Amino acid sequence: MSLTLESILIRQGEFALAADLTLPAGGRFAVIGASGSGKSTLLSLIGGFLAPEAGRVLWSGRDITALPPGQRPVSTLFQSHNLFPHLTVAQNVGMGLRADLRLDAAQKARVTASLAEVGLEGMEARRPAALSGGQQSRVALARVLLRDRDILLLDEPFSALGPALKSEMLALLARIAERTGATVLMVTHDPADARAFAPETLLVEAGRVHPPQPTAALLDNPPPGLRAYLG
Numbered sequence: 668m669s670l671t672l673e674s675i676l677i678r679q680g681e682f683a684l685a686a687d688l689t690l691p692a693g694g695r696f697a698v699i700g701a702s703g704s705g706k707s708t709l710l711s712l713i714g715g716f717l718a719p720e721a722g723r724v725l726w727s728g729r730d731i732t733a734l735p736p737g738q739r740p741v742s743t744l745f746q747s748h749n750l751f752p753h754l755t756v757a758q759n760v761g762m763g764l765r766a767d768l769r770l771d772a773a774q775k776a777r778v779t780a781s782l783a784e785v786g787l788e789g790m791e792a793r794r795p796a797a798l799s800g801g802q803q804s805r806v807a808l809a810r811v812l813l814r815d816r817d818i819l820l821l822d823e824p825f826s827a828l829g830p831a832l833k834s835e836m837l838a839l840l841a842r843i844a845e846r847t848g849a850t851v852l853m854v855t856h857d858p859a860d861a862r863a864f865a866p867e868t869l870l871v872e873a874g875r876v877h878p879p880q881p882t883a884a885l886l887d888n889p890p891p892g893l894r895a896y897l898g
């Protein structure tokens with residue numbers, strides 16, 4: 668199983684991004700590059716929110732280029748976690764299964780299990796406003812977890828959290844990814860996050876997504892553009 672971006676060209680106005688690479692299933696990848704280099708564009712392509720001008724997106728050989736986001740084997744966790752303030756924690760998580768929240772007993776049990784996995788047991792009835800920032804991140808993670816998709820896309824998911832909480836969340840995410848076997852791509856501006864979370868990194872630079880390379884080697888000896896960006 669693998670995710671292939673085959674001869675991809677994607678445009679946003681004047682901006683163009685090329686990608687031609689294969690990621691083995693079950694890997695964890697950081698996505699790094701300067702501001703405006705195309706990291707979010709890459710995630711939108713895989714998630715199905717943007718269509719390429721040329722090329723194909725393949726999951727284990729199956730062409731998913733034309734599939735709408737909801738029919739792809741993909742879940743996305745954005746920086747703003749998009750929790751609904753008027754819904755409880757359990758309902759926010761249940762939305763990952765059914766938008767109308769008509770869950771059967773088995774689905775409700777999955778909500779409970781997924782909340783337990785992120786350490787939020789007993790908080791089912793709370794509203795997001797009654798949770799800390801870290802707990803809100805956990806709710807968003809539980810929702811993604813419940814969807815149980817093969818590919819997980821994260822766009823700077825924990826950047827609003829303090830350093831200790833952020834590394835705790837990354838460790839939790841790594842444990843979950845390990846257990847579920849999901850293929851994870853995480854956009855991050857923090858090289859420490861990339862080192863801690865992802866053995867391999869996709870560098871997005873000069874209109875191109877580079878094939879994965881070992882994170883430590885890339886960050887220890889960055890090419891000039893990345894060096895300037897990392898400071």
Ligand SMILES: Nc1ncnc2c1ncn2[C@@H]1O[C@H](COP(=O)(O)OP(=O)(O)OP(=O)(O)O)[C@@H](O)[C@H]1O
Nearest residue numbers: 679680681682700701702703704705706707708709
């Ligand atoms: N809707 C749009 N119309 C035209 N150009 C766009 C649009 N969205 C993004 N762009 C351009 O596409 C390029 C890539 O944007 P993208 O958001 O993918 O970068 P990024 O690497 O995620 O940046 P950042 O790190 O700042 O979030 C940028 O030059 C941006 O100006």
